[in-house]
Amino acid sequence: MTDSSRRHRPYIAVAGPGEATALETELARQVGGLLAQRGAVVVCGGLGGVMEACAEGAGAAGGTVVGVLPGGDRTAANPYVTVALATGLGELRNGVLVNTCDALIAVGGSWGTLSEVALALHAGKPVAALRSWTPPAEAASSGQARLLVEVSTPAEAVDNVLSRR
Amino acid sequence: MTDSSRRHRPYIAVAGPGEATALETELARQVGGLLAQRGAVVVCGGLGGVMEACAEGAGAAGGTVVGVLPGGDRTAANPYVTVALATGLGELRNGVLVNTCDALIAVGGSWGTLSEVALALHAGKPVAALRSWTPPAEAASSGQARLLVEVSTPAEAVDNVLSRR
């Protein structure tokens, strides 16, 4: 890969609960795989559940997976992470994950996931929500709410964020 | 004040948009005043809108107001902040604000506010929402969703968080 093409790869964050349902796990795996096939760097929280499933999917497609870990121990990363960052920032690492991505795909709902969705919208970055949070009715008219789009399938999620970043 | 009583003061975060409506401003001012009267330390983001109004209210009641600023310049704090922290963390300072408080009152809605609500719930801390975010229906059955309570008045908000912390 040339420097030039590498520099222009999209970085897409995938956020979701560390304890995921079977469906969320399968959706996240597909999202990771499709992102890697499209040349995106997958950025995730580096631990289990949705984070591990998207990493596994991306890894199986030969992709790069960055795990932005909350703790200071790099070995806590799931085995599919290709580059692990042990931030030592605790839950504030969600903000690093949001800062470094071009767009975010949320798979499933949890309060940690919601904080990432909110931070991404606050930063003006597109978010695709796959069986995840939906915009509150009272926010629907704001410009930032329009950044949050509900999607139905992994393919739609990936198409959506790559077309909007 | 004795060391002992000071150590046991509650720290209550007040979160809300930097550009607030007249109603949000008035509600935040009352929240700040009531918190100070009850001996709580008010923690806010240190800037304008709801942050400034709650600080003004607390200050008028002789309270302590900690402003946890995003930038590295302490003088950006609104004039009612009694102790200003220039974190240099950008929006990640929301996480510091949540870490240091016992409970959070959200006044009005914005994506920054939502990220603070989500981080507080994720950390297991009580949240009172005053004309702010309401729990998504799909989360209503979770334990953390029960931490988020809608309230109607500043007095109810303050009673709520001080009784639950």
Next chain:
Amino acid sequence: MTDSSRRHRPYIAVAGPGEATALETELARQVGGLLAQRGAVVVCGGLGGVMEACAEGAGAAGGTVVGVLPGGDRTAANPYVTVALATGLGELRNGVLVNTCDALIAVGGSWGTLSEVALALHAGKPVAALRSWTPPAEAASSGQARLLVEVSTPAEAVDNVLSRR
């Protein structure tokens, strides 16, 4: 205190080892007391050793002591801290401490202390070193090295940083 005078109070960080010698403890206590008498807000790491001694000294003089704690538990602060911030940032909290101060006094040496001295100099802030780190010979000609001044007594340390901030 009026808002105006409060806004113009200097914020002086005091850094030093959590396990301090009797001499370091006594020096730090005097530094804290003199800073409070001069109207400065004392900012420290909030734990033991030099951090506790400077807070005790400042508290005895009626001063404000901000403890910027590494962990997420506010009650870890020493009893002399008047405002405790539980950052959850680990050792990265040293950077918050440096960002928020106008100048730094280092009492005694430790690697944590040295990191605070280096961050302060890197940020262009004056540092007074009391039985602490001295500038490496190879750096003596740089502008930033001149920000680091060795002092011999608590009074000299306080005079030095308050005159240079």
Next chain:
Amino acid sequence: MTDSSRRHRPYIAVAGPGEATALETELARQVGGLLAQRGAVVVCGGLGGVMEACAEGAGAAGGTVVGVLPGGDRTAANPYVTVALATGLGELRNGVLVNTCDALIAVGGSWGTLSEVALALHAGKPVAALRSWTPPAEAASSGQARLLVEVSTPAEAVDNVLSRR
């Protein structure tokens, strides 16, 4: 590369000034190249000077270079970084860099570099200093000071940290 071998790759941070001399640049380039040849992930601050030179050297040897940037804009990374993290943490990103590495090589001296050396020693991680900071005499007897070793050549620096991590 198998997951297993990837998980056991060392992560070595290379720290040094953003404005480097010709000698520092050449030393950093060799350090980066040797680290990549030995299978280490190179972690750096992502910007210019020593950070760019070590990344260039590692990249020429086909290595992975993680750039932990201070700002929130990923495109600020030098062109040799293979994975860029836009932390938005400002100078506090030095702490993330130290948390995520097994050991650190300092090339040349600056106050930013010194803060990284001090944070690494404080965290108990080995440091090799190549034309950089030397341990203060007063610290020479401490266990942490022994973590800081002066080296004379890039090869010695790389051997030193890889044997001690």
